[in-house]
Amino acid sequence: MTPKVDPAGRTRRWTIPKKYVNSLFAVLLGLIAGAFFMLAIGRNPFVGYFYLFKGGVMNLKYIGQTLATSTPLILTGLSVAFAFRTGLFNIGAAGQMLMGGLTAIGLALTFEHMLPRGILLAVIVLGSIVAGGLWALIAGVLKARFNVNEVVATIMLNWIAFWTVKYGVYAFFRDPQQETQSKAIDAVASLKAPWLTSLFPGSYINLGLFLSLIALVIIALVLDKTTLGYELKAVGFNRSAAEYAGIKVNRGVILSMTIAGMLAGLAGATYWTGYSSNMQIDTSSLPSQGLDGIAVALLGTNSPVGVLFAAVFFGMLQSGKGFMTAVTGIPPEIADTIIATVIYFAAAAVLIERVLDAWRKRRASKALAATKKGGEE
Amino acid sequence: MTLRRTLLTLLILLVSVSTLVACSGTSANFKVGMVTDSGTIDDKSFNQGTWEGVVQAATELKIDKNYLKPAGTTEADYLASIGNLYDAGFKFIVCPGYKFSSAIYKAQTQYKDAKFVLIDAQPTDADGNAVVATNTVAIFFAEHQSGFLAGVASAVELKTGEFGFIGGMEIPAVQRYNWGFQQGVAYANANLGTTITIKAENVIYQGTFSDVAGGQQLAATMFDKGVTAIFCAAGGVGVGAINEAKTRATQGKTAWIIGVDVDQFADGIYDTTNNKSIVLTSALKGIKTAAYDMIIDQKDGKFPGGQTLTFDASNDGVGIPATNPNLSAATTTAVAGVLAKLKAGTITVASTQGDLIK
Numbered sequence: 001m002t003p004k005v006d007p008a009g010r011t012r013r014w015t016i017p018k019k020y021v022n023s024l025f026a027v028l029l030g031l032i033a034g035a036f037f038m039l040a041i042g043r044n045p046f047v048g049y050f051y052l053f054k055g056g057v058m059n060l061k062y063i064g065q066t067l068a069t070s071t072p073l074i075l076t077g078l079s080v081a082f083a084f085r086t087g088l089f090n091i092g093a094a095g096q097m098l099m100g101g102l103t104a105i106g107l108a109l110t111f112e113h114m115l116p117r118g119i120l121l122a123v124i125v126l127g128s129i130v131a132g133g134l135w136a137l138i139a140g141v142l143k144a145r146f147n148v149n150e151v152v153a154t155i156m157l158n159w160i161a162f163w164t165v166k167y168g169v170y171a172f173f174r175d176p177q178q179e180t181q182s183k184a185i186d187a188v189a190s191l192k193a194p195w196l197t198s199l200f201p202g203s204y205i206n207l208g209l210f211l212s213l214i215a216l217v218i219i220a221l222v223l224d225k226t227t228l229g230y231e232l233k234a235v236g237f238n239r240s241a242a243e244y245a246g247i248k249v250n251r252g253v254i255l256s257m258t259i260a261g262m263l264a265g266l267a268g269a270t271y272w273t274g275y276s277s278n279m280q281i282d283t284s285s286l287p288s289q290g291l292d293g294i295a296v297a298l299l300g301t302n303s304p305v306g307v308l309f310a311a312v313f314f315g316m317l318q319s320g321k322g323f324m325t326a327v328t329g330i331p332p333e334i335a336d337t338i339i340a341t342v343i344y345f346a347a348a349a350v351l352i353e354r355v356l357d358a359w360r361k362r363r364a365s366k367a368l369a370a371t372k373k374g375g376e377e
Numbered sequence: 378m379t380l381r382r383t384l385l386t387l388l389i390l391l392v393s394v395s396t397l398v399a400c401s402g403t404s405a406n407f408k409v410g411m412v413t414d415s416g417t418i419d420d421k422s423f424n425q426g427t428w429e430g431v432v433q434a435a436t437e438l439k440i441d442k443n444y445l446k447p448a449g450t451t452e453a454d455y456l457a458s459i460g461n462l463y464d465a466g467f468k469f470i471v472c473p474g475y476k477f478s479s480a481i482y483k484a485q486t487q488y489k490d491a492k493f494v495l496i497d498a499q500p501t502d503a504d505g506n507a508v509v510a511t512n513t514v515a516i517f518f519a520e521h522q523s524g525f526l527a528g529v530a531s532a533v534e535l536k537t538g539e540f541g542f543i544g545g546m547e548i549p550a551v552q553r554y555n556w557g558f559q560q561g562v563a564y565a566n567a568n569l570g571t572t573i574t575i576k577a578e579n580v581i582y583q584g585t586f587s588d589v590a591g592g593q594q595l596a597a598t599m600f601d602k603g604v605t606a607i608f609c610a611a612g613g614v615g616v617g618a619i620n621e622a623k624t625r626a627t628q629g630k631t632a633w634i635i636g637v638d639v640d641q642f643a644d645g646i647y648d649t650t651n652n653k654s655i656v657l658t659s660a661l662k663g664i665k666t667a668a669y670d671m672i673i674d675q676k677d678g679k680f681p682g683g684q685t686l687t688f689d690a691s692n693d694g695v696g697i698p699a700t701n702p703n704l705s706a707a708t709t710t711a712v713a714g715v716l717a718k719l720k721a722g723t724i725t726v727a728s729t730q731g732d733l734i735k
Binding site for chain 2: 184282
């Protein structure tokens with residue numbers, strides 16, 4: 001049952017639904033587990049789920065809000081998934097997102113009264129992409145040149161980014177009234193577009209959604225249709241084999257990390273200059289989208305389309321849980337528990353599959369050995 | 378196939394049960410909601426105090442109550458929570474915290490038939506202008522007076538030694554506590570025969586209201602430097618400081634904390650059998666009373682919409698707890714005297730920094 005993957009990364013047709021079945025199964029198990037949690041605190045799970053999903057989709061405002069919440073998740077999910085596909089574990093999406101966000105806010109506040117909207121938005125978006133990419137490049141270079149584990153490097157860089165943002169916002173962009181946040185950007189510099197907001201009135205949906213979809217298509221094309229994608233995936237499958245085949249492995253590692261960082265950096269722009277209009281520094285934790293991105297990538301089986309669905313699903317849970325709590329009094333932690341359980345089962349599904357695969361392989365080789373033995377005798 | 382059938386069954390159940398339950402509700406004429414700011418509902422101070430007021434009023438009036446914790450700290454997250462409460466039928470919404478000022482500014486026009494209570498701030502537009510709509514009440518407290526009284530009480534009780542201050546974020550309400558506290562200590566030194574010092578290095582803003590470990594670390598450093606009592610106006614950061622003081626007290630060392638917002642005596646108990654607490658006293662502000670009063674006013678049809686209210690010593694909106702097991706009778710009398718003078722206006726406490734520390 002091992003999904004047979006050819007060198008171009010295409011899986012055999014019949015295996016494609018199977019990997020999504022795993023994810024759907026994880027979602028289902030997560031929801032069932034969540035139902036038990038609700039039962040355990042004496043609540044009706046059907047009522048809870050009804051309002052949880054109603055809160056995600058009940059009218060245009062909530063649909064818009066779900067999409068707005070999903071936007072950065074699509075990008076961080078894509079960032080992690082892309083790195084995964086090339087054999088790297090990007091835990092640094094949060095830090096890359098922060099650096100992208102700081103750059104976006106900084107550019108917006110600096111140039112908002114100088115440039116026309118079109119150019120201004122392009123500068124902000126490109127700036128965030130470059131910043132996120134450069135931040136991840138550090139981890140990429142460390143890995144390629146000195147073989148520093150990218151997990152360690154990106155975790156450390158997360159906190160460097162965290163404190164850089166705290167310092168940067170406080171020192172340069174502080175709101176004179178509330179010193180725990182940056183000044184608010186002008187509407188002209190915001191990714192929120194009046195026509196889009198009027199389609200989903202009352203929500204914080206913004207152009208970031210389209211940027212994330214464009215990024216999704218580009219990444220899908222790069223992975224499946226280009227030599228670069230082929231090489232990067234080859235490095236992911238087997239570094240030594242790729243090197244032997246003449247692929248520049250180190251260049252691949254650096255490039256792959258940088259692209260992952262660019263995606264996460266863009267997430268920062270969509271979040272702080274789209275969903276939000278300023279950057280808050282009163283928190284003691286990293287933006288949750290960074291780690292959630294890992295979950296999104298995992299549930300989406302590291303494929304761009306999977307990431308899209310997983311991000312929208314998580315976005316729906318995130319935006320629906322407030323309404324669930326408001327109506328039913330079920331604590332929002334239940335929704336978080338469901339998300340966590342879904343992730344757990346998504347990870348477990350991979351695990352179970354691996355265990356099964358290993359077992360089958362061993363059985364197959366034993367059978368092979370037995371036939372060989374039989375043939376010799 | 379079985380999977381699909383199970384899913385279908387679940388879906389049918391889901392829809393049928395939900396429609397049944399969706400029709401239930403209470404007969405109350407309004408429901409009270411609250412949105413927490415960056416701390417949690419059990420932060421032992423700001424959010425908790427507000428929520429206790431909501432609970433008290435809702436229980437008395439037998440009406441529905443609920444609170445939401447926003448997913449993040451952006452205006453979008455705050456407005457989403459307010460919208461969730463509104464759409465769930467909670468049209469009386471209490472928001473504690475200055476960070477709600479821009480969100481309430483938008484909400485008060487977006488949800489015209491809802492009532493908003495904004496504590497510690499006024500709704501402000503993008504340019505920083507305060508606009509209190511007729512469906513909103515903005516509430517301020519004279520934290521400097523509260524800090525002043527706590528400063529006097531602590532100084533008179535301990536007579537000599539070194540005090541410290543740990544703040545959460547450097548925001549107006551917390552700054553007023555700090556400045557008032559320093560003035561209170563200075564007043565006691567000048568008029569009540571105490572010799573308390575406060576060094577500039579021991580007046581620190583941690584930067585968050587949630588970093589418990591950070592608070593513990595700061596408190597440990599200060600105690601090690603010889604500080605005997607720390608005034609913590611810092612939410613969760615203060616919880617860390619209280620933990621540190623408790624640890625030291627159990628080891629027989631002297632370590633006092635002066636609590637904030639609500640009476641934190643119970644949180645500082647390290648010896649349950651003898652009811653011993655490291656919380657000397659607390660600088661109160663009547664958040665609970667304010668939230669409670671507004672809800673009762675709404676019930677009575679006297680909701681003071683459009684107004685900005687200030688709770689201070691003159692209307693017992695701030696002060697120290699009525700009972701302080703750690704304060705001697707003499708101290709309590711001295712503080713009562715100071716409070717009377719404060720009410721009479723013979724003592725004034727500045728709400729600005731002047732030449733005070735930080």
